[in-house]
Amino acid sequence: MTSTPYTVADVMTTKVIAVTPSTGFKDIATAMERWKVTALPVIEGEGRVVGVVSEADLLPKEEFHEHRPGLIEQMLRLGDTAKAGSTRAENMMTTPAVTIRPDATLPQAARLMADRRIKRLPVVDADGTLKGVVSRADLLKVFLRSDEELATEIRRTVVDRLFPLSRESVKVTVTEGIATLTGHVRDGHLIGMADRLARSVEGVVQVRCRLESPASP
Structure with a gap:
């Protein structure tokens, strides 16, 4: 695929x-x-x-x-x-x-x-x-993708793309299709977009976006 x-x-x-x-x-x-x-x-x-x-x-x-x-x-x-x-x-x-x-x-x-x-x-x-x-x-069938495969795609298409300067501090875990993003990023205004992009990955059941930035409340 x-x-x-x-x-x-x-x-x-x-x-x-x-x-x-x-x-x-x-x-x-x-x-x-x-x-x-x-x-x-x-x-x-x-x-x-x-x-x-x-x-x-x-x-x-x-x-x-x-x-x-x-x-x-x-x-x-x-x-x-x-x-x-x-x-x-x-x-x-x-x-x-x-x-x-x-x-x-x-x-x-x-x-x-x-x-x-x-x-x-x-x-x-x-x-x-x-x-x-x-x-x-x-x-x-897309929901049969492994958690590891989903995590790899989220990191490549979301984290690496939106937060190239903060990617080392972002952790992506996927358990039973539920993706969790945690860590601190510099570009806080992109956190909402990160959530939407992660949800668009085929096979993801749910997203828990817990990213933070200096500008986050």
């Missing part, structure tokens, strides 16, 4: 299971079960993403298996009733697909997932070609 800021490309899964518009219902369900995923990109041609088919898209088939919706219900749920009668991905998938670029940041991916209430995002290039998939679990 690279240094902060991390991008989707750093954590995404590149070995992706996808289906085509002509893939049948049973093959889609089988692939989801086999690969333990809740959604599959639908691609055509050289890998261009044209949609996503998810468990939610398949569920109407079971919901209406023994229940024939009345006219009013059909009108209110046209999409679901249409999917219930479909047998191929092209008629069940959600389109256009909600996708993200490899160079997007992890917060951008997290916000998109939250806003659209989805668990996985196809990652595509400028031409819409599938490059990978990023999931909620992938976004959490």
Whole structure:
């Protein structure tokens, strides 16, 4: 992985299971079960993403298996009733697909997932070609970074950058992802920025900035 800021490309899964518009219902369900995923990109041609088919898209088939919706219900749920009668991905998938670029940041991916209430995002290039998939679990990988790695990055990107003349007097410790900065620095007006930069390091759970300066109250 690279240094902060991390991008989707750093954590995404590149070995992706996808289906085509002509893939049948049973093959889609089988692939989801086999690969333990809740959604599959639908691609055509050289890998261009044209949609996503998810468990939610398949569920109407079971919901209406023994229940024939009345006219009013059909009108209110046209999409679901249409999917219930479909047998191929092209008629069940959600389109256009909600996708993200490899160079997007992890917060951008997290916000998109939250806003659209989805668990996985196809990652595509400028031409819409599938490059990978990023999931909620992938976004959490940054919290698996070791405390030592986090401390090293905070020292390099925060302490060395902001307090080059005081860096020897600044101590950085990280325990279970919680970073603590202690010591005395000359540039007290930069303490707030140090706190913000330390919090921006991917994988940091919390920051306790206890830096002091002659000008500190």
